[in-house]
Every structure is written in structure tokens, then in C-alpha cells.
Amino acid sequence: MSASTLDIKNYMEERRALIESALPQALQPVCRGAEQLFAAMEYSLMAGGKRLRPLLFLAALESIAAQDESIRAEDYLPFACGIEMIHTYSLIHDDLPAMDDDDLRRGRPSCHKAFDEATAILAGDGLLTHSFAVMLSTPAAAERLLPAIRLVAEKAGIYGMVSGQVIDVAAEGQPLTLQQLQYIHSCKTGALLQAAVVAGGWLAGADAAMRDALMSYAGSFGLAFQIIDDILDIVADEQTLGKPIGSDAANNKTTYVTLLGLDGARAAAAAALADAQAALQPLGTRGELLAALADACLGAQLAACR
Amino acid sequence: MSASTLDIKNYMEERRALIESALPQALQPVCRGAEQLFAAMEYSLMAGGKRLRPLLFLAALESIAAQDESIRAEDYLPFACGIEMIHTYSLIHDDLPAMDDDDLRRGRPSCHKAFDEATAILAGDGLLTHSFAVMLSTPAAAERLLPAIRLVAEKAGIYGMVSGQVIDVAAEGQPLTLQQLQYIHSCKTGALLQAAVVAGGWLAGADAAMRDALMSYAGSFGLAFQIIDDILDIVADEQTLGKPIGSDAANNKTTYVTLLGLDGARAAAAAALADAQAALQPLGTRGELLAALADACLGAQLAACR
Numbered sequence: 001m002s003a004s005t006l007d008i009k010n011y012m013e014e015r016r017a018l019i020e021s022a023l024p025q026a027l028q029p030v031c032r033g034a035e036q037l038f039a040a041m042e043y044s045l046m047a048g049g050k051r052l053r054p055l056l057f058l059a060a061l062e063s064i065a066a067q068d069e070s071i072r073a074e075d076y077l078p079f080a081c082g083i084e085m086i087h088t089y090s091l092i093h094d095d096l097p098a099m100d101d102d103d104l105r106r107g108r109p110s111c112h113k114a115f116d117e118a119t120a121i122l123a124g125d126g127l128l129t130h131s132f133a134v135m136l137s138t139p140a141a142a143e144r145l146l147p148a149i150r151l152v153a154e155k156a157g158i159y160g161m162v163s164g165q166v167i168d169v170a171a172e173g174q175p176l177t178l179q180q181l182q183y184i185h186s187c188k189t190g191a192l193l194q195a196a197v198v199a200g201g202w203l204a205g206a207d208a209a210m211r212d213a214l215m216s217y218a219g220s221f222g223l224a225f226q227i228i229d230d231i232l233d234i235v236a237d238e239q240t241l242g243k244p245i246g247s248d249a250a251n252n253k254t255t256y257v258t259l260l261g262l263d264g265a266r267a268a269a270a271a272a273l274a275d276a277q278a279a280l281q282p283l284g285t286r287g288e289l290l291a292a293l294a295d296a297c298l299g300a301q302l303a304a305c306r
Numbered sequence: 307m308s309a310s311t312l313d314i315k316n317y318m319e320e321r322r323a324l325i326e327s328a329l330p331q332a333l334q335p336v337c338r339g340a341e342q343l344f345a346a347m348e349y350s351l352m353a354g355g356k357r358l359r360p361l362l363f364l365a366a367l368e369s370i371a372a373q374d375e376s377i378r379a380e381d382y383l384p385f386a387c388g389i390e391m392i393h394t395y396s397l398i399h400d401d402l403p404a405m406d407d408d409d410l411r412r413g414r415p416s417c418h419k420a421f422d423e424a425t426a427i428l429a430g431d432g433l434l435t436h437s438f439a440v441m442l443s444t445p446a447a448a449e450r451l452l453p454a455i456r457l458v459a460e461k462a463g464i465y466g467m468v469s470g471q472v473i474d475v476a477a478e479g480q481p482l483t484l485q486q487l488q489y490i491h492s493c494k495t496g497a498l499l500q501a502a503v504v505a506g507g508w509l510a511g512a513d514a515a516m517r518d519a520l521m522s523y524a525g526s527f528g529l530a531f532q533i534i535d536d537i538l539d540i541v542a543d544e545q546t547l548g549k550p551i552g553s554d555a556a557n558n559k560t561t562y563v564t565l566l567g568l569d570g571a572r573a574a575a576a577a578a579l580a581d582a583q584a585a586l587q588p589l590g591t592r593g594e595l596l597a598a599l600a601d602a603c604l605g606a607q608l609a610a611c612r
Contacts, residue, residue, distance in 0.1 A: 028464070030464040030465070030468075030469045030472075031464070031465060031466070031469035031470070031473070031493050032489075033469070033472075033473040033476075033489070033490075034464070034468075034469035034470075034472045034473050034493075036472060036476065037464065037468065037469055037472040038464070041464075089431075093427055093428075093431060096424075096427065098422070098423035098424045098427060099424050099427065116404070117404035118402075118404045118405050118475050119472065119475075121399060121402065121404060121405065121427065122399075122468055122471055122472050122475075124431075125395075125399060125430075125431075125434065125463075125468050126463055126464045126468040126469075128431065128434055128435065129434065129459055129462050129463030129464070129468060130459065130463045130464050132438050132455070132456075132459040133456055133459035133460050133463060136452055136455060136456040136459065137456065142448030142449060142451075142452055143448060145448075145452065146442055146448055146451065146452070149438070149442060150438075150439055150442040150443065153435055153436065153438040153439035153442065154439050156435050157431075157432055157435030157436045157439060158334070158336040158337070158340070158343065158344070158347075158432045158435070158436050159336070159337060160337070162336075162340075162343065162428055162431050162432040162435060163336045163337035163339070163340035163343055163432075164337070164340075165428055166336075166339075166340045166342060166343040166424075166425065166428050167337070167339040167340050169424050169425075169428075170339075170342065183338075183339070184339075187337050187340075
């Protein structure tokens with residue numbers, strides 16, 4: 001293991017620990033009498049997961065901040081937690097019977113199974129609404145905070161994630177072309193990853209060219225991430241994945257593997273990863289951390305896909 | 307009809323017209339392929355209604371702005387529309403089968419009946435998320451805009467509306483005390499009304515004392531509003547109400563009428579209206595518009611309850 005591999009693993013562990021300890025603080029107690037709501041929000045928010053979005057957010061923030069010591073990851077944890085809350089709400093609502101009807105999430109009963117459907121809908125609504133209160137509490141300059149949160153609202157909403165879910169539900173059971181599949185994922189998964197990365201850069205003062213580079217990096221990162229997810233659905237074991245393997249195939253879902261085959265999907269993931277790295281070029285040395293992060297998150301998983 | 311009654315009716319008509327024309331603009335087209343989402347959001351958002359929350363928001367803004375001509379209602383329509391989007395999303399989710407299971411809303415099929423359940427959940431999510439993008443686009447000074455939106459997120463979320471709905475669903479079929487009923491409504495309905503009024507004042511530069519007065523006004527306004535709603539469920543006809551009359555009684559719901567009787571409920575509504583007016587005292591002449599609005603919205607309805 002090279003020194004830089006060790007460094008990025010340390011970085012990821014340290015930042016994940018920061019995020020894990022900040023999340024319960026960000027989830028302040030709700031109104032008296034609504035303890036069930038708090039329990040359901042906490043159940044889903046603290047269920048583990050890779051914390052990929054807040055991690056990417058912090059990495060982009062610190063990359064663009066570079067030598068600017070006034071920008072410390074610790075101060076931006078509210079924003080990072082807000083992004084994770086949005087991701088969590090989307091999982092809760094996606095799992096609902098009217099949507100993907102999934103009983104399991106990360107190896108545990110999904111929110112509407114552990115509680116009930118009404119509570120799960122409201123826990124999602126609560127996390128989504130509270131995410132904005134939390135992001136707005138970030139002690140950052142207003143002229144950076146406002147556009148960063150606005151970008152998150154756009155990419156999490158009708159210009160991204162919510163639209164992606166609508167298109168995905170409508171396409172269920174229908175065969176898709178590669179272009180259609182890629183479009184759905186770019187909305188459903190890619191948009192929030194992009195918002196996390198670009199918002200992090202923006203808060204650290206990234207100019208328009210830097211934000212373009214970050215947007216492109218995150219787009220390719222998201223694509224590689226999704227292709228690898230599809231591959232893992234075939235090759236991983238149930239325990240590693242935290243959900244039944246082969247569930248995509250059982251649902252007759254079009255995936256990168258059904259369209260490209262396993263080898264083709266591996267090649268496409270590798271190409272998307274290379275695109276992500278190439279997108280960082282305009283950032284010079286400021287792109288190094290994000291490049292290492294892509295390698296650690298995606299390259300390592302891709303290697304495990306063989 | 308006195309001159310001031312005419313004035314407030316004109317004011318309300320003009321502001322409602324502004325809001326009605328701004329709403330479709332605020333609801334920009336969604337991603338390609340998600341037209342169904344847009345249709346469902348538009349169906350519910352443009353279904354009419356009193357536009358009470360954005361109206362109160364604008365009235366508070368203009369009241370506090372007083373002679374400050376740099377503050378024009380037209381510039382603050384994005385914020386007003388955002389508040390109405392939050393209200394609309396809450397109605398869509400409340401009507402879902404897992405919640406109140408209402409087939410009708412404003413005399414038309416509710417969103418999940420006109421479309422389907424998945425689309426209704428996502429239309430709600432889309433409206434809620436987009437409301438923040440829209441509010442954040444308001445051309446206001448950042449040091450006023452940030453706390454105003456944060457207040458909305460808190461009052462619409464776990465410190466208000468979402469918690470209120472959880473408590474309400476949990477209390478279904480159980481008898482409530484007057485105190486419990488009032489608490490549920492203060493979270494479920496009162497909190498967003500308060501956020502609308504106080505945010506409007508805040509954006510116009512209201513200081514802490516003014517914001518306290520506005521918060522108290524809106525709290526009493528919301529209470530009177532809810533009591534009158536309960537009375538109308540008994541005395542109004544179905545067409546006026548846009549939903550089946552007597553539905554509260556049919557659901558064995560505790561209401562102000564079941565707890566206080568019709569006359570008692572009328573007296574309580576009148577007392578809450580008087581409290582709303584009294585709360586405006588610290589604002590001096592700046593409170594006149596809001597006082598007239600309470601009379602026009604609540605006093606007139608209360609008179610019709612006889």
C-alpha cells in the first residue's frame with residue numbers, strides 16, 4: 001500500500017467520523033409528542049452507509065480551500081449533514097410500497113417496515129425540510145451559502161433527483177436504451193452527487209471554471225458509481241450488499257450489465273472513472289484529493305468486481 | 307360597506323392576482339421525461355384556494371416596510387410562492403391513503419386520485435424541495451433572506467407542521483382535551499402561518515420586538531382560523547366547503563365544536579380574533595393592514611357561521 005493510499009484512507013476515516021458524530025447533533029429533538037417522528041428519522045439517518053455525499057462535499061470544500069486556513073471542515077458539518085439528510089429522505093420515500101416497495105435497506109427493515117407508512121412518509125418530509133434549516137445554519141458567508149443551497153435544492157428537486165425518480169418509476173418493466181438508462185441515473189443519483197461536490201467547492205470560493213470542473217468530475221463519478229452498483233448486484237454476496245443480490249434481474253430491470261454484459265460494464269465503469277480524473281485537470285494540485293477519493297471509492301470497488 | 311372594508315377587499319384581490327400569476331412562473335418545467343411530475347405539481351398548486359399564507363406574507367412585508375419604497379411586493383413573489391408550495395405539498399401528502407386517505411380536495415379528486423400514489427408522493431417532494439430553490443431566488447438582502455428561510459424550514463418541519471401531522475395521525479380516533487387539540491393545531495396549521503407572517507416582516511427589516519408581535523398575531527390568527535374551520539364543517543354546505551360536510555363528525559374527530567359546542571366554539575373564535583388584533587398593538591399604525599386582513603378573513607367568516 002503506497003503512502004498516498006494510506007493518506008486517503010486516513011482522510012476518509014477521519015472525515016466519516018466527523019460526519020457520524022455531527023449527524024445526531026444536527027437532528028435536534030422534534031416537538032413534544034412527535035417522538036415517533038424523531039425515532040424514525042434517526043433510525044434511517046443513523047443506519048450507517050458510506051456517507052459518500054457529505055464526504056465528497058467536505059473533500060471538494062477542502063480541495064478548493066487549499067491553503068486558506070479560515071476554511072475548516074468542522075465549520076461546514078451542518079451543510080454536510082443536510083446533504084446526507086436529503087439522501088436519506090430519498091431512500092425512505094423510494095422504499096415505500098407505492099414506489100419501489102423494498103422491505104430491506106442496508107440489511108435492516110426499511111423505514112415503513114420498522115415503523116409504518118405514514119411515519120415513513122413524514123420522516124422523509126421531516127428530513128428533507130430540516131436539511132434546509134441545517135444547511136442554512138452553516139457559519140459561511142451569505143454570498144456563498146445562498147447559491148450553494150439553491151444548487152442543492154435544484155439538483156435534489158425538479159431539476160434532478162425527484163424528476164429522476166418519477167422517470168425511473170414510469171420506466172419500470174420497460175426495456176431502456178443505454179442513453180435512457182444513463183439519463184435516468186444522471187437525474188436520480190448523479191444530480192445530488194454533483195450538488196454535494198459543487199456546493200463544497202462554492203463554499204470555499206470556487207470560481208465558475210472550477211465549479212464546471214467539479215460538476216464534470218461529479219457527473220462521471222456518479223456514472224461510474226452507478227455502473228459499479230449494477231455490477232455488484234450480480235457479483236457481490238448478499239451480506240456485503242445489504243440487500244438481496246440479483247434483485248435487479250428478478251425485477252426485469254434494465255441495468256448496465258443487461259445492456260453491456262459484465263465485461264462491457266466493467267470497461268464502461270473504468271472509462272467513467274478515467275473521465276472523472278480527467279475532469280480534475282483544470283484544478284491542478286487542488287484536484288489531487290478528489291482524484292485519490294475517486295480511486296479509493298471507485299477504483300478499489302471496480303477491482304473487487306473481478 | 308365602509309371605505310376601509312372596500313380597501314382591504316381591493317388589497318386582497320390585487321395581491322391574490324399577483325400570487326396567481328406568479329405561481330405558474332415559479333413552477334418551471336422539470337427535467338425532460340418527468341412531465342407527469344410537472345402535471346401533478348401544477349394540478350395541486352393551481353387548484354385555487356385562498357392563498358392565505360402568501361397573502362399574509364405579503365401583508366406583513368408591506369406593513370413593516372411602511373414608507374420604505376425600496377420594498378415592493380412584486381419582488382417578493384418568489385418567497386410568497388415558495389410558502390404556497392409548502393402548503394400545497396402538505397395537503398398532497400396529508401391526503402395520501404396512508405395518512406388521512408381523502409379522495410377529494412377543493413371539490414376535485416385529490417392528487418393521488420387524479421394521478422397515482424407514487425406521483426403524488428413525488429409531487430409533494432418536488433414542491434417542497436423546489437419551494438426552497440424559489441425562496442432562495444428572492445432578490446433580497448442575504449442577511450434578511452437567510453434567517454427568514456430558516457424560520458420557514460423550522461416551522462414547516464420538525465418544529466412545526468411535520469411534527470403536527472405526526473401527532474395528529476397518532477391521535478386519530480382518540481378523544482383529545484382542548485389543550486391537546488390546540489397544541490396539535492398550533493404545530494400543524496399555526497406554525498406555517500407564523501412563518502409566513504414573521505418571514506414577511508423579517509424581509510422588510512422587522513426588529514425582534516416587531517417579530518414577536520407578528521408571531522403572536524399569526525398564532526392567534528391560526529387558532530381562530532382552525533376553530534372557524536371546525537364550525538364550518540358543521541354549518542356550511544358541501545359546495546362552499548369543497549369537501550363533504552360533517553366529515554369530522556363521521557371520523558369521530560375531536561374538534562372545537564365537539565369540545566365547546568357551536569356557541570362555545572364561536573365565542574372561542576371571536577376571542578382568538580380579538581387576541582390577534584391586540585397582538586398588533588406594538589406595531590402602531592403599521593399593524594392596521596394586518597388588523598383589517600384578520601377582520602376580512604376571519605371576522606367575515608365568523609359572522610357567516612351564525
